[in-house]
Each structure stands twice: as structure tokens, then as C-alpha cells.
Amino acid sequence: MKWRTLENTAKIFPATSGKKDERVFRFACVLKEGIRAELLQEALNKTLEEFPMFLCVLRKGLFWNYLEESKLRPIVREEYRTPCSAIYVRDQKNLLFEVTYYKTRINFETYHALTDGTGALNFLKMLVYQYLMLAYPEYVKGPVSKLGITSSTEEDMVEDGFSKYYGSGEIKEEIPRFKSYQFPYHRREHGRMKLIEGLVSSEKLLQKAREHNTTVTVLLTSVYLCAIAKDMSIRQKKKPVSLMIPVNLRNIFPSDSMRNFFGWIDIGYDFATRSNELEDVIAYTSDFFKRELTLKRIGARMDNLIQFEKNPLIRIVPLELKYIFMQLGAKFISVGENTAVFSNIGKINLPDDCESYLDYFEFYTTTPTMELCMCTFQEHMTLSFTSAFVTNRVEENFFSILKELNLDVRMIVSGDSRAGQEHFPDLSKETATHDFWYRLFTFSCLAVMVISNILNYLLIPEMFWSRYVMGGMASAWIITSVGYRKRRNLLKNAVWQLVLIGIGLYLWDYATGFYGWSLNIGLPCLILSCLAAITAIIIFFRLNSADYMIYMMITCLAGFLPLILNIAGIVQFKALAVICAGISFLTLAALCLFQWPAVKNELIKKFHV
Incomplete structure (x- = not known):
């Protein structure tokens, strides 16, 4: 069977994904008519003929994980669980993506180790176009080459861009790092994700950016920084607000890869020593972007990461030990470097013959803190906040600033991602009883140990026979627990x-x-x-x-x-x-x-x- 290694940024995902961040993101397309499941399944089958590299499972090696070709095939089904739920399950060979639908919406969710935002978006565009050609054959006639994403060979699509362009930057370049402000808010129960989502006019937002002599990305980055600062105390402003901003490396290095090929920049703004006015934040952000979004600087960041991966000592460390180090690094070293994340997937283009059937696109992801994701289709710009926190203050501040800029915001989802029957199915009956019997067994083992010690002490204190009972129950619990896991x-x-x-x-x-x-x-x-x-x-x-x-x-x-x-x-x-x-x-x-x-x-x- 064909197999391929994980690229640089994907290597950490299997080690660090969990209930707090499943490393799953969703791209969705909202149509103007209801979805027909049988046509969507046929469209998915046709799409996979163009993207065969997505049909793989994640396997564990002695030193690194890898992706292996699989004969599994995805089945389209109506949305049945909360958005961005776990896709990768350890020790289970399952595909790393899922296609579902609800009313007029087509959902494509994927585990981040499989692909990045660009790869996922291209897959969804192909899926939607295939569906429209089946649903409206008299109006949407193709061919799929009009999408401009299938001219590459399969070798080009599975190319590891990091390995190909390693050494393109100056490794000794000093990259800014921040010990930044962290949200003090209470977290939601069980790691449940909260979604707040709104639509604004892309044309009006572009016009507003031009009024400030900047780009839409710079403007929204500045608004995001100010929205966070608006809820900070004077003491909290002693630490800078830092945003991690993913960068599509295909815009810097020529590549048609559908694998992970992204980097990022970290922008930090010190509201304690700098002006709090939006205009001044925009000026600073604009200069920062011009300085950091260059081949030399992005290449330096990329090389720093790959240099660590290619260290001979690191490479021969067994995978289970690497897992421990990566988890510790994510928990103790990386924590505090960024306040939140802002991901802009950019403008989504589809052929003219299908645009009249589509309303808007959505894009959002799981996060251990807070993340703003943005995408644009026709006149609609979708701004999607996902958060691990109970409070909505930052999101409310963000949309409030947009309104102060005379931009109308239409809210799609205003709270819990489980709520809103118009946008999501009723998932209130979801339960977590799948491990009830395991917990009952654990309690029973503890009960037997305690009762045996009580009886031993009361009836035959001179003979410590309960230790054999405890040993037997401990052995049974360990063996059963491993068997269950x-x-x-x-x-x-x-x-x-x-x-x-x-x-x-x-x-x-x-x-x-x-x-x-x-x-x-x-x-x-x-x-x-x-x-x-x-x-x-x-x-x-x-x-x-x-x-x-x-x-x-x-x-x-x-x-x-x-x-x-x-x-x-x-x-x-x-x-x-x-x-x-x-x-x-x-x-x-x-x-x-x-x-x-x-x-x-x-x-x-x-x-x-």
C-alpha cells in the first residue's frame, strides 16, 4: 500500500489533539435549496477520484506517524454531532475527514494532519461543483477543470513543500516571540466549543479598509486586537496582546501540494505603552505585515521548525517519548506565546454558472482558547469565532467595533454551537454514557478492595489475606483498562x-x-x-x-x-x-x-x- 510521511507542521497534531482541541476544522457551503443526500454521495465519490490522497488512515511507526492508503470509503450522512467533533481516534483505522449535510448546508470536516485550509477548501469546492453538476445538469455543465485545481499530477498534490523548500530562509533571523496576555475567563464544560458567527458585506469592508489606506486583513487584525484590549484591565495590559496568524506558504513558494503547507506570523501589540486608538493599531499592524510577510522572514521561520525536526538526535527518539515531549512543550513552553488566533482563508471563487445556487461559505476550527476564521464568497464575508470560554465579551467587542465603522453585521450563530435549530440539528440528546460500564467496573474493583480490607481487619486481623484480593483486583483492573483503551x-x-x-x-x-x-x-x-x-x-x-x-x-x-x-x-x-x-x-x-x-x-x- 502507498504511504507517506507527515509533513513538518502535521507531526505535532497526533500528539497534542484531545478533548480540549481535536485539531479538526470545518469548511461548509450553504446553498439556496435543500441538499439531496444521494446526489451528494455521488458527488463525493467523483471528488475522491480527483483527490485520492485523502483516502488514507493515520498509522504509528517507531519514530514518526505516517499516512497509509486505505480501502475505506466515506458515507455521506445527515449532520449528527456537534461541529468539529473528534475525527482521529487513536488505535482506530478510520478516514481523517467526513462529509455531512443539514438542510441547505454541505459540511466538510477534516483532521488537520491530513491537510490544511487550502487543501480542504479545494476539496469542498470540487465537492460542491460536482454536486451542482448532478443537481442542475442543464445549467451547471462543467468541466471540473474550470475550478483550476486539478491540473496538477498526484505527485505534485502529495508533495512535501517543507522538505522541498527547506533552506530558503536565514535560520539565524531573529523571530519575534511574545509572553502575551492570556484570557482569564472560565472555560466551558467538557471542552465544548462555542461558535459565534456573523456576515458582513465584503465590498463595504473593502471600502472601509481603503479609507484607512490598508488591506482587509490588516483592518480586521487591528479590530481583533482592539476587541481583546477593550476587555483588559490596566494591570492586564502590562502584557502584549498577541495573535497567531497562519500564512499559506503557496503564496510564497510555488507549490500545488494538497498537504499541510502553511506557516504563521505572531503579531504582538503592547497597549500599555502604545496608543489604544484603532488608527494607530492599524498603522503598526500594517508595518508589521510588510516586514514579516517576506520570503526571507517566512523562510527563516520555516527553517527554524524543520531544523529541529531534522536533528539526528530528535529523529531517533521513539515516538512515544516524542509524544511526551511534544505534549509538555505544547502545555508549558508554547503556552503564553499567543493570546488568540486569526485565520483568513481569503476569497473563494467558483465558476459563474454555479454561483447563483450558492449563498455563502463558512470556515471555523477547534481551539483551546479563541480563534477567528474568515472567508469571503461573492458579497458575503463570514466571520466565525470559536472559543473555549463561557463569556462572549471579545466577540461582542469585535462586532461592536465593526458597527462603529458603519458596517452592518448579520448574525448567523450567536452562541452555543449546539443551539440554533435553524443552523444546527437538535443535538441535546447527545450523551457520554459510552464509558459508563467501564466506570462502573472501576468502582466495583475499588469497592471489593475496600470491603476485603474491612473484613480482613474485623474478622482475621492476624492474617493479611486482603492483599491477595487487592492484587487480584488491581491486576484485573489494569488488564481490563488496557483492553478497553x-x-x-x-x-x-x-x-x-x-x-x-x-x-x-x-x-x-x-x-x-x-x-x-x-x-x-x-x-x-x-x-x-x-x-x-x-x-x-x-x-x-x-x-x-x-x-x-x-x-x-x-x-x-x-x-x-x-x-x-x-x-x-x-x-x-x-x-x-x-x-x-x-x-x-x-x-x-x-x-x-x-x-x-x-x-x-x-x-x-x-x-x-
Whole structure:
């Protein structure tokens, strides 16, 4: 199967995505008539013929994650959960995007490791155009080449722009960094995202920007900075307000890649020492953009990131350790660098023959703090705030400043993303009871431990028999917990159970006087059982070699351990050790002899650095 490495900015997403930020973003197109599901499914199938690189799953290697081609195919369905819910699920092979619809809206949501805003927007444009050609064949006749996004080869579309243009900047360039103001607001429960969204006239906003001798992006960046500062106390203004602004690197480096190829700039404004007037903020922002949005400066930022990734010592650190370091870095090092995010996807263009059927586009993303996303289609500019906070003060300040500039704002969504039946389906019945039985099991284990100690103390205090009960319940809880967490991948679950049960047997043997049964009998029987279980799973689910190869090889290598312990004099029961090693050797030999290309390919994928 085809596979590709993750590009520089995508490498951190699997490590840092979670309930507070699922790293999912949505592009949506609102039509003027209701969506027909069967036509949307057909349009999706046609779109995937143009974007086959989107049909992949995220896999884990020893040193890095990678994307692997998949035979899974997406099914269009009516919107059924809150926007930007989790798409990537660890240990589960699922596609990294989803297409849904609600009333007149087509939604395309994707996990950020698959693509960036430009790639996602191109996919949605193709999807919408394919749908309109099916829904209105007499008026929208194509061809899709009119979109101007499919002339590239598949190789160009999966190009890693970061690797191609590494070394284009001055690595020693000093890049501004800020220890910035952080919102003191209360966070929403369970990491639920809040959406506030409004429409303004793109023509009137452009006219207003020209009145201030600047661009729309600079004007809105300045308004955003002022909206945040408007709610800050004098003491809070001692720290600058900093915005992270993603930059489409395709505008700087020639690339047709549909993968992640974006950078960013960080603009910080000190309201304690500088003027608080919008005009002065605009002047500062304009100068900052002119200085930072150059090939040299953007290249320097990009090179600084890639230089860290290409460090030989970093590359050979196992992935699980990288996860820990990336999570710690995101939590303790990156925190405080930015106050919020402003992402401008720009103007969305579609052929003239389809524009009369469309109303407007939307674009927004999950965030651990606050993010403003902007896109423009025809006369509509959509401004979408997503936030992790209860209060709406910054959003209200932002739209209030726009109104002070004599710009009319039509609110689409004014609060909770679960609310507003006109814009979202009723999702009030959503529950989080899927792990109820696991929590009940955990409580039961604790109850048995506590009750056994009470009975031990009251009835037979001279014999500490409750420790065996506690050990047994702790073992059962650990094994069950790992089984529950790894339930989506039965093969990985089997290997984890092999390790945990093996350790558990040794500890029980040690705690009861160490008679050696854990190593002489328990370990080889456990390895043989794991081999049998993996074989049964492969046959029952008819798995292909890429799905089971690495787990079978790990178990086979473990099968030599009893024989090694026997040769070292630690294990005395020779028969089981030899049988275990022999079966493991034959299984490993069969894999290498009959499936060597698959073995080689899997090793390359898992061990790429």
C-alpha cells in the first residue's frame, strides 16, 4: 500500500489533539435549496477520484506517524454531532475527514494532519461543483477543470513543500516571540466549543479598509486586537496582546501540494505603552505585515521548525517519548506565546454558472482558547469565532467595533454551537454514557478492595489475606483498562495483554515466594496463546498483511525469550521453551519467505526516521 510521511507542521497534531482541541476544522457551503443526500454521495465519490490522497488512515511507526492508503470509503450522512467533533481516534483505522449535510448546508470536516485550509477548501469546492453538476445538469455543465485545481499530477498534490523548500530562509533571523496576555475567563464544560458567527458585506469592508489606506486583513487584525484590549484591565495590559496568524506558504513558494503547507506570523501589540486608538493599531499592524510577510522572514521561520525536526538526535527518539515531549512543550513552553488566533482563508471563487445556487461559505476550527476564521464568497464575508470560554465579551467587542465603522453585521450563530435549530440539528440528546460500564467496573474493583480490607481487619486481623484480593483486583483492573483503551485495535490489544499479563504473572510469582512457574510455564504458554489469538483474529477478520505484520513479528521475537532464559540458566523447564521458540521461528520464517515484500515495506514504514 502507498504511504507517506507527515509533513513538518502535521507531526505535532497526533500528539497534542484531545478533548480540549481535536485539531479538526470545518469548511461548509450553504446553498439556496435543500441538499439531496444521494446526489451528494455521488458527488463525493467523483471528488475522491480527483483527490485520492485523502483516502488514507493515520498509522504509528517507531519514530514518526505516517499516512497509509486505505480501502475505506466515506458515507455521506445527515449532520449528527456537534461541529468539529473528534475525527482521529487513536488505535482506530478510520478516514481523517467526513462529509455531512443539514438542510441547505454541505459540511466538510477534516483532521488537520491530513491537510490544511487550502487543501480542504479545494476539496469542498470540487465537492460542491460536482454536486451542482448532478443537481442542475442543464445549467451547471462543467468541466471540473474550470475550478483550476486539478491540473496538477498526484505527485505534485502529495508533495512535501517543507522538505522541498527547506533552506530558503536565514535560520539565524531573529523571530519575534511574545509572553502575551492570556484570557482569564472560565472555560466551558467538557471542552465544548462555542461558535459565534456573523456576515458582513465584503465590498463595504473593502471600502472601509481603503479609507484607512490598508488591506482587509490588516483592518480586521487591528479590530481583533482592539476587541481583546477593550476587555483588559490596566494591570492586564502590562502584557502584549498577541495573535497567531497562519500564512499559506503557496503564496510564497510555488507549490500545488494538497498537504499541510502553511506557516504563521505572531503579531504582538503592547497597549500599555502604545496608543489604544484603532488608527494607530492599524498603522503598526500594517508595518508589521510588510516586514514579516517576506520570503526571507517566512523562510527563516520555516527553517527554524524543520531544523529541529531534522536533528539526528530528535529523529531517533521513539515516538512515544516524542509524544511526551511534544505534549509538555505544547502545555508549558508554547503556552503564553499567543493570546488568540486569526485565520483568513481569503476569497473563494467558483465558476459563474454555479454561483447563483450558492449563498455563502463558512470556515471555523477547534481551539483551546479563541480563534477567528474568515472567508469571503461573492458579497458575503463570514466571520466565525470559536472559543473555549463561557463569556462572549471579545466577540461582542469585535462586532461592536465593526458597527462603529458603519458596517452592518448579520448574525448567523450567536452562541452555543449546539443551539440554533435553524443552523444546527437538535443535538441535546447527545450523551457520554459510552464509558459508563467501564466506570462502573472501576468502582466495583475499588469497592471489593475496600470491603476485603474491612473484613480482613474485623474478622482475621492476624492474617493479611486482603492483599491477595487487592492484587487480584488491581491486576484485573489494569488488564481490563488496557483492553478497553486499545479495544479499537485487537492485534495491538493482544500484544499489550501479552506484556501486561507476563509482568503480572512474574509479580504474583515473586510475591508468593518465587517458585519460577511464571517463567517456566506461564511465559511460553502466554506467548503461544498470543500467537494463536493473533492468528485467529487475522483469519476471522480476513486482515491483509499490512494490518497484522508488525504485531505478529513482535510476538514471534518475544517467543525466543524463554529459550534465551533457559540457555542463561534462569528457566529450567526446557520443553516449553524450545517448543515456543520453534513455533515462533517457523512463523517468522513463513512471514519472511512468503511475504517478504510486505515485511520489508512494513519495516520501512514503521522505522522511518
